[in-house]
Amino acid sequence: MMNCQQATRLMSEAQERPLSLKEQAELKVHTLICSGCRQFGQQMLLLRQLTRGARKPDDPD
Amino acid sequence: MNHPFHHADSEQLTELRQQMISFARLQLSDDQQAEDVVQEALAGALKNAAAFNRTASLKTWVFAILKNKIADALRGRYRQPPMSDIDDCKDCSLTDDQLFDEHGHWHKAERPQRWDAPEQLVHDEHFWRVFDRCLDALPSEQARVFMMREFIELDSQDICSALELSTSNLHVLLYRARLRLRECLEDHWFGAGETT
Numbered sequence A: 001m002m003n004c005q006q007a008t009r010l011m012s013e014a015q016e017r018p019l020s021l022k023e024q025a026e027l028k029v030h031t032l033i034c035s036g037c038r039q040f041g042q043q044m045l046l047l048r049q050l051t052r053g054a055r056k057p058d059d060p061d
Numbered sequence B: 001m002n003h004p005f006h007h008a009d010s011e012q013l014t015e016l017r018q019q020m021i022s023f024a025r026l027q028l029s030d031d032q033q034a035e036d037v038v039q040e041a042l043a044g045a046l047k048n049a050a051a052f053n054r055t056a057s058l059k060t061w062v063f064a065i066l067k068n069k070i071a072d073a074l075r076g077r078y079r080q081p082p083m084s085d086i087d088d089c090k091d092c093s094l095t096d097d098q099l100f101d102e103h104g105h106w107h108k109a110e111r112p113q114r115w116d117a118p119e120q121l122v123h124d125e126h127f128w129r130v131f132d133r134c135l136d137a138l139p140s141e142q143a144r145v146f147m148m149r150e151f152i153e154l155d156s157q158d159i160c161s162a163l164e165l166s167t168s169n170l171h172v173l174l175y176r177a178r179l180r181l182r183e184c185l186e187d188h189w190f191g192a193g194e195t196t
Helices: A004-013 A021-033 A035-054 B010-028 B031-047 B058-075 B090-099 B119-123 B125-137 B140-150 B156-163 B167-190
Strands: none
Touching (some): A004 A021, A004 B167, A021 A035, A035 B140, A035 B167, B010 B031, B010 B058, B031 B058, B058 B156, B125 B140, B140 B167, B156 B167
């Protein structure tokens, strides 16, 4: 079964390439029982959103 | 009118220019080219002054322009001094040990906590100061690929060709950068005011 180190690595890679079905399934099982990795996944999305949203030159008021 | 440089004194501008140059140097590894893109970005900022939005800070504004100049420079170049010692990054594994136990599970104290991230966080100058400090604390090659990927928004392939990295090397560097950055932000921003 996948551990947290492997799960976080996959969540990072998910931002670089589409995960295989097997990887997606294993990740899903892991995050179902692991709140730490669940948070990690959301935080990766937030990090990307923030860094990309932060520097848009013409944010509307 | 909304002139971007109206409200900044010369001391602020000098500091801003310095920040731009160090950022450009990190990304380009070439002092001359770094000076050039910063010059171009500042000239561009002046030229497009009308588009400046006062809700964005001056720094946000010029960095957005700088980011595009750097992306152009990198795409036009496709060869850079290769990065050294990526495969045997010794203190990288140290970090993993600090975060995970021998079974690869989070150490209890390191387990990610829920982050409270309000909409307006992206405009919070104080948050970005913490973010910059966390980024500075990363090993420079990690900070560099992270910024290329997330801030300049180059895709993986462009980064690999520009830095002569394999895809898996790039993925490892990005993973390390994200792990460390996440932890630093939790320690110094998101978790700083909590009682848990």
